[in-house]
Amino acid sequence: MSLEPETENTIREDVPDRPRGYVVGSAPDSIEREIGHDDFDPVGTLVLIFGYFLILVVMWVFMYFVEFLGRGMTVIG
Amino acid sequence: MEIHAYEKFWLGAALLLIVGFIATVSYGAIGAGVEMIDDDGGTVDPQNLDQHPKFSDPGVYKSGPNEYDVYVIAKQFLFQPGTSEPIRVPANSTVTFHVTSADVIHGFEVVGTNANTMAIPGQISTFTVEVDGPQEYGLLCNEYCGSAHHAMEGTMKVVPEDEFNASATAGGA
Known part of the structure; x- marks a missing residue:
């Protein structure tokens, strides 16, 4: 008995329509639903980016005004 | 080229952030009077x-x-x-x-x-x-x-x- 099964034997009978070169897990190549450019609406991504933006602003304000300017005895001349 | 509305928002916000950085450093130099040692x-x-x-x-x-x-x-x-x-x-x-x-x-x-x-x-x-x-x-x-x-x-x-x-x-x- 060979460890490598013959390719011919691994073709499953229950999945009939796999074309040559099909990658398992790949998206179907037929368009299921077509939307316009601005109809694509990734609100979650927008919220995530806005959150990052807010963190950046808060960290900058804290770093400059509290940690730097609030550090006492700043060079003024 | 068509730019998505969200992408425009993000580009604008990023530019605003840079303007904000420069503005705070300018404030430090002019308002708070922070000087460099030369x-x-x-x-x-x-x-x-x-x-x-x-x-x-x-x-x-x-x-x-x-x-x-x-x-x-x-x-x-x-x-x-x-x-x-x-x-x-x-x-x-x-x-x-x-x-x-x-x-x-x-x-x-x-x-x-x-x-x-x-x-x-x-x-x-x-x-x-x-x-x-x-x-x-x-x-x-x-x-x-x-x-x-x-x-x-x-x-x-x-x-x-x-x-x-x-x-x-x-x-x-």
Whole structure:
């Protein structure tokens, strides 16, 4: 008995329509639903980016005004 | 090219952030008056600091009403004054430091504050700070200057005005 099964034997009978070169897990190549450019609406991504933006602003304000300017005895001349 | 509305928002926000960064730094320079330390302090002969009018006897000098000059020599591995005796300045005054080095490059940092400069042989680093209430600060060298660099530290004491004046009339400053 060979460890490598013959390719011919691994073709499953229950999945009939796999074309040559099909990658398992790949998206179907037929368009299921077509939307316009601005109809694509990734609100979650927008919220995530806005959150990052807010963190950046808060960290900058804290770093400059509290940690730097609030550090006492700043060079003024 | 068509740009998505969200992408336009993000591009605008990113540009706004850059404008904000520049605006805060501009505010620091104009509003808060933060200055950079440059070469305005001039030069000095590091071999002959004992012939300099002030560095020959480094310490605190009164330069005006409530204004003081502090001359500090950094050398391996001490600040003079600072290490063997603390730098004493009065509270709520304007203090101008003049820092130079007698040998190699050192750092002069009042720990926990933005008063911080390099001490370069031949160059006088001059910077002015506003001193608040009485407090004791540490001084340290933050440029590697030799085998005992880690031990190069000192003290700066901000003392109440009356206490400073009392000690000044008693002879020490």
